[in-house]
Amino acid sequence: MPRRISRPTNVLRPGRFQAVGSALAGTAAVVALTGCSALKYQEDVCSRGKYPVLQVNGPGGDCVANGDELPAGYTRYPEGKVPQQVNDKWDVYWLTRTLDQDGNVIDLPDAY
Template sequence: MQKYRRLRYSSLAAAGVAAAFLVSGCTMEDAICSNGEYPVKAVGGTTGSACVPDDEEPPKGYVRYPKGKVPEHVDDKWDKYWSTVVVDENGNVTKD
């Protein structure tokens, strides 16, 4: 009987954690950047990105993503897309 009681409490605890994520608006997906930061893409390659504080410009060799095409979570639509293209120093796609 004790075994079933522990299992029931474990299940309730897991359901409570899941409900807390849903209510708080959090997701279980890995965010690209932390709060107070935005992602930037490396110029000249398909790989390479960084996170920059909101109040700073991208460092040399990086550009901002176009508005509406910013990756927010690992492996989301835009994260996958930007890993397949190369951009120039103006953020223009140069190669698919």
């Protein structure tokens, strides 16, 4: 009966390296062609544990710790119009608007 020859299981096979190299090259091409848009960083308006508030009749805003009272002269944003990230839809919207003492949205006279 002929003897069976065993081979080590960790033999390097050139085909595997070619496949891995092709996959890495393809990934690099996708990242280069998309301009790294998937890796875009967006800064939150407030840090964790805080929520944004709007200055009444003024251009300012602030962040208040959850559970704390609102500072005098500030109010919460209207529901559904709260900015989450810097330069998102609602952050840009509130650059030129604010709320009056009755909660009505008004244009800022010196908006930029």
